[in-house]
Amino acid sequence: MDPAERAQAARARVPRIDPYGFERPEDFDYAAYEEFFSTYLVILTKRAIKWSKLLKGSGGVRKSVTDLNRTFPDNVMFRKTADPCLQKTLYNVLLAYGLHNQDVGYCQGMNFIAGYLILITKNEEESFWLLDALVGRILPDYYSPAMLGLKTDQEVLAELVRMKLPAVAALMDGHGVLWTLLVSRWFICLFVDILPVETVLRIWDCLFNEGSKIIFRVALTLIKQHQEFILEASSVPDICDKFKQITKGDFVTECHTFMQKIFSEPGSLSMATITRLRESCRAALQAQS
């Protein structure tokens, strides 16, 4: 087929009005557009096939997920009486993900993340792929059975606090507090149920865009902003209590200024530093076990 014929054929197949309602201009390159779109269609189709296979595959696996009715019981769309009830959607997404990524399976915390994705996208398949982007690519091994990535990042945060907020680090050391006690939920739930919804979503925008480093920025900002308050603590329960309180109030509700702060307050935080700290912390953890 010569180029003119190809253009003609493409013109016949591609609608004159685009999906957004705009009429295509006279000089619109139908052939180039069709070629671009057909490449993308392949990806979409592959995803759709994969998704439907996972759903079908999950038919045989009736696994009880005890967390279904323990995910956002305070959200009307997740109630058993809701129609449609998002518990079913959540079940499908989590079950499909467990089949898709068998090294991870299901880890508590993923229910909250998938739950948010479902609330935002209102779409099972999209939620699934976004969950895959987070768990499979963006977050470094937080949810696998050994949870090594999670433990590593908690140690990395401890190191960053040691570097940037030594007084807080000294307080922790003095009381023998393990960081996991204070921040494991921050990492595992990606601030869901910890910070206000709008703030969480703004953080997630950055997380998808810039990667897991954002979690450290948020954590460091929360700690730095409330450093004096935290330093008032005189016992382990006191410290725990303060760490719960610093995730509440105006500072985190004002999500716009909060997002500006996370890029200014912690100061420089290069990926090279994070990578180096992750390597050394992981090695230390592996040597321990």
Next chain:
Amino acid sequence: MSRKKTPKSKGGSVPAASTLPAAANGPRLAHPRTARPGPEAPPNGPPQSGRPSLGGTGDFYDVAFKVMLVGDSGVGKTCLLVRFKDGAFLAGTFISTVGIDFRNKVLDVDGMKVKLQIWDTAGQERFRSVTHAYYRDAHALLLLYDITNKDSFDNIQAWLTEIQEYAQQDVVLMLLGNKVDSTQERVVKREDGEKLAKEYGLPFMETSAKSGLNVDLAFTAIAKELKQRSTKAPSEPRFRLHDYVKREGRGVSCCRL
């Protein structure tokens, strides 16, 4: 789930252990106004003002202990804790516990203020590597299963292995079969729980966070045992956790829910 079996020989030496000295993890006596805040001892400050006290710090007490709730995911650990702490059960409003959390409650035990710092843990197996670091500081462990979930009962042995590995030798341990209000869905018989408890020498009770059955009793029994261990004068009669639980515990048979 595949877990290794517990060697039975090491089972339970716990309940009658009130004569044991308070070992390395002995109770932390906190003397009001004079106690220095050590790494583990919550000091006895004045009640905090203004802010809601999530951890419930700032209560006055004579002696403080750490109690940990353990057991499979979904057996009702958080519900049991909330029932004990606040006397409430709000069906379907609990979210799954991720990681580890704690709440305090001060009990009056024979005229002494006993503060229980109760640690609530995520039940999922993979979180154990995160939570077992806290076992060694626990003075008591409440091990829960769900009477409507056979797996949670079958996993008790694996939990006991875990406890033996990470908890202090003289830790006070109690087995609880929770959710007895769900009579229709029961799959673990009371006798099975009793038999298992006997095998390991553990005090045992069936509880319901929903109705409140035996919830206060379980924590009170723990508090009495711990208080007794920490303060007992040689002449004082020994507190017998086993007998206390047997005497005070109410079975479902005598208490229609």
